[in-house]
Amino acid sequence: MILSQTEENYLKALFHLTNRNGEQAEVGTNELASFLNVKPASVNDMLKRLREKELVENERYGKIFLTNSGQKIAVQIVRKHRLWETFLYKKLSFSWDEVHEVAEQLEHINSPKLIEQLEKFLDYPEFDPHGDAIPNAKGEIKLQKRxxxxxxxxxxxxxxxxxxxxxxxxxxxxxxxxxxxxxxxxxxxxxxxxxxxxxxxxxxxxxxxxxxxxxxxxx
Amino acid sequence: MILSQTEENYLKALFHLTNRNGEQAEVGTNELASFLNVKPASVNDMLKRLREKELVENERYGKIFLTNSGQKIAVQIVRKHRLWETFLYKKLSFSWDEVHEVAEQLEHINSPKLIEQLEKFLDYPEFDPHGDAIPNAKGEIKLQKRxxxxxxxxxxxxxxxxxxxxxxxxxxxxxxxxxxxxxxxxxxxxxxxxxxxxxxxxxxxxxxxxxxxxxxxxx
DNA sequence: TAATAAAGTTAGGTTAGTCTAAAATAATAA
DNA sequence: TTATTATTTTAGACTAACCTAACTTTATTA
The missing domain is CATH 2.30.30.90 (Ferrous iron transport protein A (FeoA))
Structure with a gap:
């Protein structure tokens, strides 16, 4: 499924907001809106589209959840983000605080081979420069009791x-x-x-x- | 100036079409449209916007030219494209024919530091995997009488x-x-x-x- | 439990980038 | 030089992603 960058950002935001501190958390329209710096009305529009693509589930006035396929896509975006951060930090001398912003752009590049090869080039890193676990190609994340x-x-x-x-x-x-x-x-x-x-x-x-x-x- | 990916693609297309085989060439709406796989009407809309930003010049029913600032931006996109192609070929084992498509995406990443560091990481390459000259940071291109x-x-x-x-x-x-x-x-x-x-x-x-x-x- | 506040939704509008269909202009050929 | 063809432009419409303003539903608290 080909998604726009915006759609990907919504999925990623939901992934982060629904998995806080290793715990499940409930997320509503308002919270998602302020996280993404858009208005609740815009979130509503987007949720409609994502529901139609069966990437999120939510009932009228209810909380928002990622479906299994939504979750899978979100994890892949997180994977790309963290691999790129690692690349910037390890290979291009970016400092710790500079990597995030650029990785926000790079995470949307669509090329399975690119990610495979990047991961190999970095020698299969397990953690990004912030210490967060990098999901593997299957989407599995090392659980970290930190x-x-x-x-x-x-x-x-x-x-x-x-x-x-x-x-x-x-x-x-x-x-x-x-x-x-x-x-x-x-x-x-x-x-x-x-x-x-x-x-x-x-x-x-x-x-x-x-x-x-x-x-x-x-x- | 922050440009959309689409705007960048128009500038790059104009750059390539107006500098063919080292010679200046005249470019019209139809030609640009078919190069970009859009309809002439869409090109017209975009040209209006690019004229307002003073990146292109064209008179009604006349040929299309990049302004100096349009040219500068276009060269920087070409520079990014060719550096990324080199990276994919040299560091990520991409084959010759695979690099272009991915570089088309990567060329739109906006981070001056990223390009500087990438160029350094690749040890200031002069040519991309297709043998085309990579413009330097100032936008200067090695002329190639090939x-x-x-x-x-x-x-x-x-x-x-x-x-x-x-x-x-x-x-x-x-x-x-x-x-x-x-x-x-x-x-x-x-x-x-x-x-x-x-x-x-x-x-x-x-x-x-x-x-x-x-x-x-x-x- | 009624009143108020917070959260969520709907309706209608904007912009970027595309389209089709029709009209205007320029270029080419008889 | 007029007719035909090719190119370019205009008008009107669509979609994605956003907005504001008004409204509805749910939650909170007096």
Whole structure:
């Protein structure tokens, strides 16, 4: 089935919104609209088309779900996105926070051979530069039971393996703080009243908010 | 200036049609329409928009020209196309005849850094897999005074460096005949009545039409 | 449970890019 | 030079993807 970029973006958005933090989540018109920066009325138009193509299911005034085929297509888009991010980061010296925007464009290129060969060229990577798992050709995703920085015991050290979202501002802040994939972090102290953490990175001590710590994955 | 893929395709088509065989050529509505597989009426609509953006110039019932800024944009698209073709051929094991179609999609990705880095990654290639010159970042193109197979003297040997167009059928025929970039070809004989040539490739002798020989560049 | 707020839908309109059919102009040939 | 043919333009319509404004349904809370 040949889909427009817009249709693909709706499917991908639904995939992300319905699978949050590894849990199923319910998604409505409004939420999808604000995620995609369009108006609810536009979402309605598109949902009608996607229903007709049997890629989504939703009843009048009900929540929105991807069908099996919708899900399959969405996973393939995510796969392409993450492979391209990996390519940009590993081969073209893009920084962590720059890859997302360009991968948003590249993910819509339609060529099965291109993706196969790209994956091979990158030597079958399992994770993208944000630490997210790359679905394989069959659409299978490695399940990741990931620990956040917030959950690390006081005094212990850990290694940064991913950050939760792809917001460029957040990523830039992470970089500015001196972190990158693989950075070693030691958790020194935790403020009870606001959950903020005192951490040590390369012999520098700094304080980060709970929200920050919740968005950083470590092992 | 941000252009749609369609607008970019019109500019690129005009670039190719107005610079044929190194010579300037006049292009009209009908010709552009059939090149792009749309109807003349659609071309008219688009020309209006491109005139308003000052990317093309044409008078009522007159021939169509790219303006300087239209030309600049077109060259950048050609540059991206040829760099991507090179990438697919050199790094992702695409065959000669497969690169064009995918590059048609990739050429519309908008990221100056991506192209800069891609060019660097490929080590500043001068020619694409079809032997066409890749414009540099400034839009300068190496001028190629190219010899066709038709022009080679009887008994002389030459090396295949390019083929004229990107038609997949023609490229596949070229491959089938046993030719690739760099292949050595010896011209044995020429039929006066139809211009066809008898050539030797890897100790095989075969006959090719004048049209074929006109479309194959050698040095 | 009635009133208010939030979420979702519908109707009607816009723009980009396409089309068909018909009309206008230019080019070619008798 | 007039008639025929080819090219170009115009008018009117369609679809995808969006919008605003008004309306309906569901959820929340007083």
């Amino acid at each position: 620990t956040t920085l917030s959950e690390v015991e006081l005094g212990k050290s850990c290694k940064l393996i991913a950050v939760k979202d792809s917001n460029a501002d957040f990523l830039q802040y992470v970089l500015k703080v001196g972190l990158e994939l693989g950075s070693k972090i030691k958790v020194l102290n935790r403020q009870e009243f606001d959950g903020s953490l005192e951490i040590e990175i390369k012999k520098n001590v700094l304080s980060v908010s709970q929200k920050f710590a919740d968005n950083v994955f470590v092992e | 010899t066709t197979l038709s022009e080679v003297e009887l008994g002389k040997s030459c090396k295949l460096i390019a083929v004229k167009d990107s038609n997949a059928d023609f490229l596949q025929y070229v491959l089938k005949v046993g030719l690739e970039l760099g292949s050595k070809i010896k011209v044995l004989n020429r039929q006066e009545f139809d211009g066809s040539l008898e050539i030797e490739i890897k100790k095989n002798v075969l006959s090719v039409s004048q049209k074929f020989a006109d479309n194959v560049f050698v040095e």
